[in-house]
Amino acid sequence: MEIVNINLIPGLNNPVCHVSQFDVGRTIRLNLYEGSSVYTLSGTETIKLNIRKPDNTVLVRDITNTSSTYITFNTVEQMCPLPGENLCELSISSGNTIIKSINFIMQVEKDPLYKGVETESAIENLDSQIADAVSHMTFNFGLHATYIDIKTDIFSYVEMNYCP
Numbered sequence: 607m608e609i610v611n612i613n614l615i616p617g618l619n620n621p622v623c624h625v626s627q628f629d630v631g632r633t634i635r636l637n638l639y640e641g642s643s644v645y646t647l648s649g650t651e652t653i654k655l656n657i658r659k660p661d662n663t664v665l666v667r668d669i670t671n672t673s674s675t676y677i678t679f680n681t682v683e684q685m686c687p688l689p690g691e692n693l694c695e696l697s698i699s700s701g702n703t704i705i706k707s708i709n710f711i712m713q714v715e716k717d718p719l720y721k722g723v724e725t726e727s728a729i730e731n732l733d734s735q736i737a738d739a740v741s742h743m744t745f746n747f748g749l750h751a752t753y754i755d756i757k758t759d760i761f762s763y764v765e766m767n768y769c770p
Contacts, residue, residue, distance in 0.1 A: 607633040607678075612696065614640045614706045621710045625686050627717035632681045636696065636710075645706075646674045652699045653677060657712065660690035669696075689716035 610623045623634050638645035653669040665685060671678045677696070686692070692712040697704050 607635055609635045609637060610710065611637045611639060612708055612710055614638060614645055614698075614708050616708060620708075622713050623710065624713050624715060625681055626715050627686055627689050628683075629681045629686050630683050634679055634681065634712075636677045636679075638675055638677065640706075644675050647672055647698070649674070650700065651705070654697045654699070655679060656695040656697065657685060658693045660688045660692070660714075686712070686714040689714050 608623050608625075610621045611619075612621055613619050625632055625634075638647070649672075653672060655667045655669055657665045657667070659665065667679065667682075667685075669677055669679050671680075690713075692714060694710050694712050695707055696710065697707040699705060
């Protein structure tokens, strides 16, 4: 469980909590403060967590797991699919009126396998792996096919710039 102290007075701090990409079920506890005093919930408030992810999609979650002085939530699949900063807003409402809201950052650390290539090939034969991949590429340029040999151009560029 990660414990984060969050101050409900805007501008005093924008804390950061850390999660790993694709984390599901990680518990985040937000201890509530107002200035230097502990903030106490009455129990009748509605609490929402709004999360803007790096691709600008927004996830809205109702939070029901609270005590009088802190809020906890568990990460779900759609909270951290992309590495980077999620801008989060915690809002506390009474009726239809927001009485407190504060932003914090959920830093999503990149999974080592994110957009990775699974291979058992050695790095020493990378040039032959690239050459093999390029030789299997197919392109359809219609009438221009006789003027463009894209495979040769790509292979030459890769060989010139990336192969020793």
